Amino acid sequence: MKRGLMTVREDSTPGPMQESQPSQARRDEKSPGHTGGVHPDMQMAESSAVGAQPHDRALQRQIPVAAAEHLNHPSGSSMQSGSRHMQIGASRPQLVAVTVFSSLMLLAGMTLPAAFFNLRLTAEEVGGAIMPPGMIMTQETSAAAMLDMAAVDPRQVTANYGLDRHGARVLEPRVENGVKVFDLETSVIRWQILPAISVNAFAYNGQVPGPTLRFRQGDRVRINLTNRLPDSTTVHWHGLILPNVMDGPAKITQAPIENGQSYSYEFTAVQSGTYFYHSHDHVDRQQAVGLYGALLIDPANPADEIAADHDYTIQLQEWLVRDGLTYPAMPMEGGMPNYFTINGRAYPSTDTIKMKVGETVKIRFIGSSSGFIHPMHIHGGPFLVVARDGETLAPGARFKADSINVGPGQRYDVIWTALKAGKWMIHCHISHHTTNNNAEQQGGGGLMMDIDVADDPKI
Numbered sequence: 511m512k513r514g515l516m517t518v519r520e521d522s523t524p525g526p527m528q529e530s531q532p533s534q535a536r537r538d539e540k541s542p543g544h545t546g547g548v549h550p551d552m553q554m555a556e557s558s559a560v561g562a563q564p565h566d567r568a569l570q571r572q573i574p575v576a577a578a579e580h581l582n583h584p585s586g587s588s589m590q591s592g593s594r595h596m597q598i599g600a601s602r603p604q605l606v607a608v609t610v611f612s613s614l615m616l617l618a619g620m621t622l623p624a625a626f627f628n629l630r631l632t633a634e635e636v637g638g639a640i641m642p643p644g645m646i647m648t649q650e651t652s653a654a655a656m657l658d659m660a661a662v663d664p665r666q667v668t669a670n671y672g673l674d675r676h677g678a679r680v681l682e683p684r685v686e687n688g689v690k691v692f693d694l695e696t697s698v699i700r701w702q703i704l705p706a707i708s709v710n711a712f713a714y715n716g717q718v719p720g721p722t723l724r725f726r727q728g729d730r731v732r733i734n735l736t737n738r739l740p741d742s743t744t745v746h747w748h749g750l751i752l753p754n755v756m757d758g759p760a761k762i763t764q765a766p767i768e769n770g771q772s773y774s775y776e777f778t779a780v781q782s783g784t785y786f787y788h789s790h791d792h793v794d795r796q797q798a799v800g801l802y803g804a805l806l807i808d809p810a811n812p813a814d815e816i817a818a819d820h821d822y823t824i825q826l827q828e829w830l831v832r833d834g835l836t837y838p839a840m841p842m843e844g845g846m847p848n849y850f851t852i853n854g855r856a857y858p859s860t861d862t863i864k865m866k867v868g869e870t871v872k873i874r875f876i877g878s879s880s881g882f883i884h885p886m887h888i889h890g891g892p893f894l895v896v897a898r899d900g901e902t903l904a905p906g907a908r909f910k911a912d913s914i915n916v917g918p919g920q921r922y923d924v925i926w927t928a929l930k931a932g933k934w935m936i937h938c939h940i941s942h943h944t945t946n947n948n949a950e951q952q953g954g955g956g957l958m959m960d961i962d963v964a965d966d967p968k969i
């Protein structure tokens with residue numbers, strides 16, 4: 511007799527398994543409501559040799575009886591384990607349906623994970639990468655994102671510099687056929703930001719920030735970049751008007767410069783003012799760990815310069831240092847910075863500007879930082895904002911302030927006058943940005959420096 515998809519025959523000749531469980535048959539005979547000595551639930555068709563039609567026989571399969579019973583009686587209340595065999599008959603359309611369904615499920619099992627999980631990069635490709643502590647990694651976190659946030663590999667450091675080495679030093683060009691030529695070379699270095707704290711950084715010419723490139727409006731300049739980083743890189747000349755092919759964005763205007771390769775950027779400076787350069791390949795990683803530097807372009811007519819007694823450039827940056835490893839700071843989980851630098855140093859290792867009462871200083875704020883805005887404040891009286899993003903403000907557009915938001919990419923030139931003697935601070939007004947790993951040292955930390963104003967004996 512047929513039940514559902516299967517027919518089962520109870521063999522008259524006991525098989526080895528049947529012989530092993532004679533007691534079950536006796537229990538079946540005593541069960542109420544049974545017919546013919548077989549429990550109703552166990553009653554199966556006499557199909558295989560006698561009752562089955564030829565086409566049924568062709569489709570019959572033998573499976574352990576317990577499994578067959580389970581299919582008929584999910585509760586399994588009157589089951590006994592595999593002492594007999596049954597044979598299954600299924601029509602061809604049923605088999606086709608099962609085959610098609612199984613194939614679709616198999617296909618879905620292979621394709622759905624690919625849609626929801628990152629399978630584009632293998633674990634081998636992020637091998638050795640160390641993630642920031644606290645970074646939240648979910649199934650949406652791709653291997654590419656992990657590589658972007660990973661620690662700078664300390665094994666790739668090629669030089670170690672202490673506090674005696676300064677960043678942002680002016681790089682003197684050589685002149686070739688009237689062209690001012692600058693050579694930049696990238697590498698991985700260890701760079702000290704505080705007496706007890708060093709970072710592993712990507713650097714131009716072994717300094718953080720990179721060398722200051724200073725030239726004059728109208729100059730023809732060529733910058734040769736040689737890449738000694740483990741990663742590809744490019745350089746963007748932020749804010750400059752130049753041929754598109756010289757602009758720098760990797761994969762957009764040029765091919766990335768691979769390790770060991772060089773690339774020459776050449777253009778004529780048509781503007782003047784405060785600009786900067788930075789990596790434009792994996793920017794959020796490379797700029798955050800040191801690839802930036804100042805571009806100061808003096809006006810073609812020196813009389814157009816808004817002069818001051820002192821000229822000081824401030825380049826801002828955030829860092830994430832944990833357990834001796836350096837990660838690119840980012841405004842996201844696990845990427846928040848715990849150190850902050852002005853020109854590659856955290857207070858109290860930052861510079862001090864020395865002035866006399868009555869003198870002026872032009873502070874050039876550069877938002878070389880990667881992910882955070884810094885409201886920069888100067889104690890001791892207001893400053894005059896004279897230029898923004900390299901553009902000199904017309905006299906009527908200049909304004910006084912004592913704090914200015916320096917966002918990533920922005921530049922402000924301000925003139926501050928020393929009105930009174932003493933120590934006057936320049937600092938970010940986000941208080942956390944004036945700490946070192948959340949702690950104050952000698953009254954502050956991070957984005958803080960002093961202006962030391964002496965009495966002018968003439969006054």
Ligand SMILES: [Cu+2]
Binds near residue numbers: 883
């Ligand atoms: Cu800040």
